[in-house]
Structure formats: structure tokens, C-alpha cells
Amino acid sequence: MMKKTIAILLFLGMVLGLAACGKSASQTEQPTTEEDSVESRSSMEEAAENSSTDAENMGVPESQPEETDIPDAQESKVLIAYFSATGTTKGVAEHIANGLNADIYEIVPEDPYTDADLDYNNNNSRATIEMSDPDVRPVISGSVENMEQYDIVFIGYPIWWGEAPRIISTFVESYDFSGKTIVPFCTSGGSGMGSSAANLEELTNGAQWISGQRLSGSDTRDTVMEWVNGLGLNFE
Template sequence: MKKLTAILLSLLMVVGLAACSGNTEQTGQSSTPQSAENSSPAGTTDNESSAPTDSSSTPDKEEGTLKVLVAYFSATGTTEGVAEHIANGLNADIYEIVPEQPYTSADLDWNDNDSRSTIEMNDPNARPAISGSVENMEQYDVVFIGYPIWWGEAPRIVSTFMESYHFAGKTIVPFCTSGGSGMGSSASNLEKLTSNAVWLDGQRLNGSDSQDEVMEWVDSLGLDK
């Protein structure tokens, strides 16, 4: 009887030890940390954190300003002074139309039927040559064109200038100086020498006008500077 009891106790001890060993392995597996998941975030989180978020990388487009040229012919300096007032007031570029053959006092004698200026103005097809040229005319949005009035018209050299460039898409503003006569048909005749340009109404100005007086007219044009 004692021997049987001893055998039963031994069997119970073996079963108990086996059970304890199984519990220990299960507990060890469940306590193993998921180190790969805990040490790095999900892929989408990496992508989001590395994406640029600086909105300044696409700056707002600044409103452009008009590029203006003031071109003029001045045989005696009167028109030059007015052109300089406009250029200074608009912070514009300025270009003088200079003849290859300068005009002398005798050339400008309107009482002489044989003077150079008289002969030129009596010939609508006369085109006196210009010394030099405007660089990058295509960059300008607005072109002021100034001249004295000769025999009720713009000097023929201004026609040479107008036919030397393409003014399509540009705004052209004529102005003149004279001893008393107005612009007459001078601006409309120059307009005929261009195509697809927008011509604004011109103005006769005086060589004695101050910059403020000249700019009062310029400001009335409503140019978007």
C-alpha cells in the first residue's frame, strides 16, 4: 500500500513539473516586446514628416509695372526739355532721335523754300536717316513720342523712327511743342505708319512748362504704373 502511494505521488510530481514548464514558455512569448514596431513609425508617418510644408516655396506673383520709353526729336532743345520732364516723372528710359546729318540753322529756315527742312516737309516720302537705335524696343509697354511741329506736321525723321520698329501691342502717346499751333493731323499721320498699336490722344506742350504741369497731363492719361 505504501509502495502504491509512493508511485502515485511521484506521478503527480512529474505532471506538476510539466505544467509549470509549459506556463513559463507561454509567459515568456507574450512578454517579448514588438521592438520593430515601437522603434519606427509607420511608413506613411515618415512620408508626412519629411514632406516640405513651407508655403513660401511658391511666392505670390508680384504685379508687374509698365516699362516706359520717352523718345523724342528736338532740333532746338525745346522738345528735349519736355521729354526729360516726362521721363523724370515716370522714371522712364529716354531716347533722343538724332539725325545722321545734324540740322543747321540754315536747314531750319522755314522762310527759305530751298532749306533742307522745307524740302523734306514738302516730300511726304522723305525719310532722313537716324544715328543709332533703341536697344530692346520689345521690352517697352508704353512709348511716348515727342517732336516739334514743322509745317503742321511731325518732322519726317519722326516718320523714319516710327517705321523702324514694330509697335504692335504697345501704347503710344504723342506730344509736341510749337510756337502756337496745335498737333493738327501730325499724330494721326504717324499712327498710319504703325499697326496694332494703341494710340492715346496727344498733347501740345510748351517748353516753358514745369515738370508738375507736364505731369498733370501725363497723370490724366491713366497709365497703369
């Protein structure tokens, strides 16, 4: 009887011991404190972050702000070309060149004009003979370097017998002005531009001619630039 009682007690002790071990194992597998829960969430977030990083490394595109292409402002290249037999047109041309900080080019005849050549009262003077023949083309000494770089070309000249001197015809026929803007201006003792600009325009192809202006050798730079700035062209 005693032995049977001892056996029952030992059996109950083993059952209780196994139950305690099972409960301990169950408690180890599950977090029982707030700290354990936070650590568990941190591990899950880290895993998700690593997954996102892996996706980027595998070529999954990352959201990028849209880029906007802003073209650089283009500056118009300006040339002031002029012919001046007595210096009057030269002064006006220099006002424009200085006011626009533009390049300047003097149209110089290979055979310079003398005072006798410019004697308008002499029917046999060089100027008189040239202006009586629209096909005359006086030779120019030198040329404009890299004319293709200019977007706007001012062409200045004195008025001879209501027209531009024939050397200006030589000049406009010497270059390709296609796509360029041409602004004529003239000086004279009193007469206007007349048909001088229109006749020159006929000698060019593909150029945009702006209505010209007669200016005086006594005009100040401010007066000349008031006209230039009123043309509505892009000099910036």
C-alpha cells in the same frame, strides 16, 4: 502495501510538478504588468511606423502641400524718343525720362538744321520745302539700340505747319512697333497736335497709339508728369 503507497505518492508528485511547469510557461507568454503591456504596444507602433517608412521608400507618394505659382511682376521698359530743333521739345522729353527713370533717345538729323533752314517765313527754306512734300524722309544719324526691348515708346516733336516734322516719319518707318504702345507728344507756340499723331499712326502696323498731348516748354516736371501718370499705363 508500503511500496504501493510510495508509488502512488511519487505519481502524484510528478503530476503536480508537470502542472506547475505548464502554468509557469503560460505566465511567461502573456504580459502580466502595465510595463509589459506598454512595451508590447510600443513594439506594435514601431512595426507600423517601419511599415510606413518602407512604403515611402517603395515610392508611395507622401502628402505634400499644394504649390501655387506666382508669376513675377513684369516691368514695362520705356523709351523717350524726341526730335528738337531748338531745344524746347528736348526739355519736355527730359522731364518725362527723369520722371519715369526711362531711357531717352534724341532723333538727330544727319544734316543738322540751321537757323536759316527753320525760317518759316521763307518759302525756300529747308523746313518749308520739306513740309510741303509728305514723301520727304530726312536721314537720321544713328539708331535706337535694341528697340525690341521697349514696351512703351513716347515720341516727341515740335509742330511744323500743323504736322510732325518729316524726320519723325523717317523714325516711325525705321522700326517695327508691333505690340508696342506709342504715346505722342508735341510742343508748339500755341497750336495743338492737329492730325499729326493720326498721320504718324498710319505709318506703323500693329502698334497701340495713345491719345497724345501738346505740352509747353515752360511746363514744369510736375505738370508734365501729371499728364504722364494720368495715362493709365503700367510704368511700375
